[in-house]
Amino acid sequence: EVQLLESGGGLVQPGGSLRLSCAASGFTFSSYAMSWVRQAPGKGLEWVSAISGSGGSTYHADSVKGRFTISRNNSKNTLYLQMSSLRADDTAVYYCAKGGLTSGWGEGFWGQGTLVTVSS
Amino acid sequence: EIVLTQSPGTLSLSPGERATLSCRASQSVSSDYLAWYQQKPGQAPRVLIYGASSRATGIPDRFSGSGSGTDFTLTITRLEPEDFAVYYCQQYGSSPLTFGGGTKVEIK
Numbered sequence: 001e002v003q004l005l006e007s008g009g010g011l012v013q014p015g016g017s018l019r020l021s022c023a024a025s026g027f028t029f030s031s032y033a034m035s036w037v038r039q040a041p042g043k044g045l046e047w048v049s050a051i052s053g054s055g056g057s058t059y060h061a062d063s064v065k066g067r068f069t070i071s072r073n074n075s076k077n078t079l080y081l082q083m084s085s086l087r088a089d090d091t092a093v094y095y096c097a098k099g100g101l102t103s104g105w106g107e108g109f110w111g112q113g114t115l116v117t118v119s120s
Numbered sequence: 121e122i123v124l125t126q127s128p129g130t131l132s133l134s135p136g137e138r139a140t141l142s143c144r145a146s147q148s149v150s151s152d153y154l155a156w157y158q159q160k161p162g163q164a165p166r167v168l169i170y171g172a173s174s175r176a177t178g179i180p181d182r183f184s185g186s187g188s189g190t191d192f193t194l195t196i197t198r199l200e201p202e203d204f205a206v207y208y209c210q211q212y213g214s215s216p217l218t219f220g221g222g223t224k225v226e227i228k
Contacts, residue, residue, distance in 0.1 A: 035217070037219075044208065044219060044220075044221050044222045045157075045159075045165065045208055045210070045219040045222075046219065047210075047216060047217040047218065047219060050215070050217065059215040059216065059217075060216075061216050062121075062216065095164055095165075099212065100212075101212065101213075101214070101215055101217070102150070102151070102153055102212060102213055103212075105155045105167060105170055105210065105212050106155065106167060106170030106171065106174060106176055107167075107176075107177075108166060108167030108176050108177070110164040110165060111164065112164060113164060
């Protein structure tokens with residue numbers, strides 16, 4: 001059974017940093033691209049970042065470019081999102097999802113989400 | 121960036137009625153890499169359709185996707201009570217990946 005379990009969310013002050021993790025199981029993690037998608041309270045879905053299976057290619061939305069970094073450790077079956085220079089508009093539930101550029105979304109594997117709140 | 125515009129914003133229908141949701145892209149979606157999701161409050165999105173018209177595993181056949189290029193449609197032939205939710209389209213053919221703003225299907 002495929003499982004994606006996010007952790008690392010919480011309350012952080014503006015300008016602060018946070019690292020999200022997503023522990024994957026039930027599939028050959030290194031073979032699949034992965035993404036982070038966020039949803040601000042009461043708003044729609046926003047794709048944040050994606051990474052190829054090997055980790056050699058990464059993609060970020062313009063809204064987070066230069067502040068967020070996606071990475072993965074295939075030996076630990078874990079996806080990460082390092083977030084820095086956080087702003088109030090980064091407040092959202094962050095989901096990890098199995099899918100990337102041109103692939104993977106049809107299987108529909110998403111985590112349950114972790115809430116990041118940026119506030120003083 | 122491919123901008124996806126969903127219409128209408130809200131669709132008010134009764135159970136048993138047909139729902140037609142539109143997703144229009146600002147430029148052609150590569151190889152029809154377009155997906156549709158259903159989301160209910162407090163839940164992660166659930167994929168319904170991928171590749172513009174392929175139904176995801178376990179999705180009832182009352183859900184169907186069609187279209188290509190810049191115009192895509194999600195059709196729900198007969199609304200069941202559990203279908204009242206928010207629906208999003210997503211293109212995953214070019215970076216940045218993008219989602220539409222959503223269509224809320226509410227009970228009339």
